[in-house]
Amino acid sequence: MMKRPILIAASPNTQSDDIALAFKGVLQPWKWYEPAYTNELESRLSLDYNSEAITFDSARSAFYSYLKSLELEEGSEVILPAFSCMVVANAVLWAGLRPIFVDCNKVDFNYDLEDLEKKISERTKVIVLQHSFGFPENVAKIRSIVGENVKIVEDLAHSLGGTSQEGKLGTLADAAIITFGIEKVISGVRGGMLLVRNEEMATKIREMRAKLPRFPFLKTFASLLNPLLWELIIPTYNLGFGKFTLGRMLTALFHALGLLGNMIETCEYKACKPNWLPSPISPVLAKLALNQYEKLETFNKHRCEIASIYKDELGIKDMKDNNVFLRFPVLVHDRCEVTAITKAEGIVLGDWYKSILYAPKSSLEGLKYIEGSCPNAEELANKIVNLPTHIRLDPEHARSIAKLVKPYIL
Numbered sequence: 087m088m089k090r091p092i093l094i095a096a097s098p099n100t101q102s103d104d105i106a107l108a109f110k111g112v113l114q115p116w117k118w119y120e121p122a123y124t125n126e127l128e129s130r131l132s133l134d135y136n137s138e139a140i141t142f143d144s145a146r147s148a149f150y151s152y153l154k155s156l157e158l159e160e161g162s163e164v165i166l167p168a169f170s171c172m173v174v175a176n177a178v179l180w181a182g183l184r185p186i187f188v189d190c191n192k193v194d195f196n197y198d199l200e201d202l203e204k205k206i207s208e209r210t211k212v213i214v215l216q217h218s219f220g221f222p223e224n225v226a227k228i229r230s231i232v233g234e235n236v237k238i239v240e241d242l243a244h245s246l247g248g249t250s251q252e253g254k255l256g257t258l259a260d261a262a263i264i265t266f267g268i269e270k271v272i273s274g275v276r277g278g279m280l281l282v283r284n285e286e287m288a289t290k291i292r293e294m295r296a297k298l299p300r301f302p303f304l305k306t307f308a309s310l311l312n313p314l315l316w317e318l319i320i321p322t323y324n325l326g327f328g329k330f331t332l333g334r335m336l337t338a339l340f341h342a343l344g345l346l347g348n349m350i351e352t353c354e355y356k357a358c359k360p361n362w363l364p365s366p367i368s369p370v371l372a373k374l375a376l377n378q379y380e381k382l383e384t385f386n387k388h389r390c391e392i393a394s395i396y397k398d399e400l401g402i403k404d405m406k407d408n409n410v411f412l413r414f415p416v417l418v419h420d421r422c423e424v425t426a427i428t429k430a431e432g433i434v435l436g437d438w439y440k441s442i443l444y445a446p447k448s449s450l451e452g453l454k455y456i457e458g459s460c461p462n463a464e465e466l467a468n469k470i471v472n473l474p475t476h477i478r479l480d481p482e483h484a485r486s487i488a489k490l491v492k493p494y495i496l
């Protein structure tokens with residue numbers, strides 16, 4: 087039995103310096119809206135990506151603002167991966183545009199290029215590239231398919247800091263979105279950014295952002311508390327009997343008190359926009375994100391080391407070594423059993439994307455997904471599990487996880 091539970095989604099990147107910073111933040115509310123924090127984060131990424139860098143409360147808001155700034159005709163189409171998360175599709179709907187979902191291939195979970203060719207049309211104005219799990223999309227290839235007039239947006243949610251043969255991810259297309267969400271490559275608990283290389287457009291988006299109300303005070307408070315609360319929950323997550331453990335009770339309590347926050351609000355499941363979105367990033371959360379950004383290389387080096395352990399232990403040969411996997415995706419038979427046996431050892435694996443758009447079936451119509459239109463994604467949704475690669479997972483744990491999962495690998 088492993089001592090500290092491994093919970094892939096529970097504040098996975100948080101280290102002691104992040105906790106100290108969040109704690110200091112809680113104690114100094116008069117500094118929460120200090121503009122210098124936001125400016126520092128933006129300047130840093132602007133330099134690294136040779137791009138305009140504009141922060142928001144989330145990547146979905148960054149994408150929404152980008153789409154609005156394009157002033158596209160209502161009903162224009164935006165191509166999105168079906169093997170993804172619904173929040174990106176919602177941003178398209180909020181902007182009055184039409185999401186068109188393209189299937190994934192079964193090798194790297196990126197676009198199935200044949201399906202892409204079928205679904206592209208005169209109305210296509212934007213396409214999002216996900217770089218799924220850390221596998222880079224071939225941007226030049228996509229450009230040759232979609233042509234020069236379609237804006238390509240790289241989504242770095244899975245791949246911040248990654249590179250491909252073409253160069254640094256995030257610098258290869260018209261724009262990129264970054265999330266600083268809790269489970270992503272680096273975490274400021276809540277936050278996002280748009281990278282655009284067009285100055286005029288950046289000015290327009292900054293002007294739009296200047297008119298938005300600030301990130302809510304109470305949500306800032308809950309976000310600062312988040313890493314502190316997980317520090318209480320994680321060590322006690324399995325302390326108790328069956329489902330009645332201290333950690334689970336604390337989770338329920340903190341949720342009931344509204345302290346853990348929700349990355350997706352209830353109304354978003356109905357494609358509605360919460361009225362506080364979009365908003366600028368909360369500056370104190372930008373400070374947390376910058377602290378994590380300074381550690382990006384270390385985090386990603388660790389992710390590569392863990393991924394190479396998985397590859398060795400699971401006998402996966404034909405996979406490139408330099409991909410940075412936010413989570414290491416594997417296909418298994420009997421996912422329920424895999425989840426159960428790992429849970430019994432205190433390990434909660436990831437389930438991206440166990441359903442189309444990671445959404446309940448009842449949300450799909452509102453998201454404009456047509457059932458049966460992306461058969462690979464629908465099939466893989468039943469077989470995928472994600473193995474953790476985060477900084478707090480040591481190589482020995484990775485080996486134990488691989489041993490548990492190996493008998494089920496497809």
Ligand SMILES: Cc1ncc(COP(=O)(O)O)c(C=O)c1O
Pocket residue numbers: 143144145146147170171173174216241243244264265266267277278349
């Ligand atoms: C693939 C992908 N892209 C973008 C996002 C949006 O990030 P945010 O939560 O910051 O809006 C998510 C988030 O859940 C995601 O999974």
